[in-house]
Amino acid sequence: MPYDYAALEPYIDAETMRLHHDNHHATYVENLNEAVQAYPELQGLSVEAMLRDLNVVPEDVRIQVRNNGGGHLNHTMFWQIMAPNAGGEPTGTIADAINQTFGSFEQFKEQFNEAGRNQFGSGWVWLVRNPQxxxxxxSTLNQDNPIMEGLYPVMGNDVWEHAYYLNYQNRRGEYLENWWNVVNWPEIERRFADAG
Known part of the structure; x- marks a missing residue:
């Protein structure tokens, strides 16, 4: 992680960050490495390449790669798109694109939070750039990533309970609202530019 476990407090507590990063994310990495160990041809592929075309992954490890590769890719992005002393409203080209697409940042935020609240069970809510x-x-279930459907994830929020339950219990909506205080807009601007 690019910052200390406590750096996102009070919005995301240190213990949640420690468990989330050191246990959940680390387990995805370990399980992915174990799944591809017997397949040298997979070891040369990026996680993105495997997830974009799961048919290149042998059937006996495909579900492991999908779940754990997705978990690794999603969380790697997640740590980067958050930062201490962040939040506020976007600026630059991402702000222009959000305003053009959703009418305003506030309308975008409301729609994003609604999609996160409405995600049944575990999953993610995303802002993506489509092929056009x-x-x-x-939103996606479990650890699926939008690249599996030809979409580029510009930003995403983890709505698995492990991302918020210690601090927010069953108040997912409160977590979603507070998360905007740690959003790293410069990193999201960079990802938006890379998606072009």
Whole structure:
């Protein structure tokens, strides 16, 4: 992680960050490495390449790669798109694109939070860029990543209970609202530019 476990407090507590990073994310990495160990041809592929075309992954480890590769990719992005002393509203080209697509940042935020609240069970809510270059909000189950459907994830929020339960219990909506205080807009701007 690019910052200390306590750096996102009071919005995300240190113990949640420690468990989330050192236990959950680390387990995804360990399980992914174990799944590809017997397949040298997979060891040369990026996680993105495997997830974009799961048919290249042998059937006996495909589900492991999907779940754990997705978990690794999702969380690697997640740590980067958050930062201490962050939040506020976006600026630059991402702000222009959000305003053009959703009408305003506030409308975007409301739609994003609603998609996160409405995600049944475990999963993620995303801002993605589609192949036509347009922004859209989507959600995925479990650790699926939008690249599996040809979409580029610009930003995403983890709505698995492990991401918020110690601090927010069953108040996912409160977690979603507070998360905006740690959003790292410069990193999201960079990802938006890379998606073009």
């Amino acid at each position: 270059g347009e922004l859209q909000i989507t």
